[in-house]
Amino acid sequence: MRCPYCQHLETSVLDSRLTSTSDSIRRRRECSDCSKRFTTYERMEMLDLSIVKKDGRSEPFDRTKLLRGLLKACEKRPVKRERIERAVNEIELALRQLDRTEIPSRIVGEMVIERLRDLDEVAYVRFASVYRRFTDVSQFAEEVAKLKNSAPQKRLGGRAKKIAAQALV
Secondary structure: OOOOOOOOOOEEEEEEEEOOOOOEEEEEEEEOOOOOEEEEEEEOOOOOOEEEOOOOOEEEOOHHHHHHHHHHHOOOOOOOHHHHHHHHHHHHHHHHOOOOOEEEHHHHHHHHHHHHHHHOHHHHHHHHHHHOOOOOHHHHHHHHHHHHHOOOOOOOHHHHHHHHHHHHO
């Protein structure tokens, strides 16, 4: 590791520990030349996921874009950000478990819809109306009727794989 102060290549690790989220390692280092200390973080590099849009374009998976979409759907609703971020984590994990690097956007959309159904019914209908391009009030009424008749869902886990398997066929 190169020292950020003097650019010397030899440094020693004084301390290593997991971060609070356990997704990276924090290392405290000291330069053997100038004796200044600095911190580095080691994170696992994940496979780059690409989302294939309906028109065939491909764009890199953007976790922030996914989070913004869920936040927008849940705007002015009593859903804590922590629950929304957990949903984003679950969706991203499910996408990474598909063992594919190119994922059709409809898979992501259906996973979001399923997760929003668990988070907040109003947010679910909001998102569904845009995602499924509702053109009149009757489509809203049909979706609300389906929502009333369906049993509450528990978690995304196995359903995510089922959704993805159906969409990939």
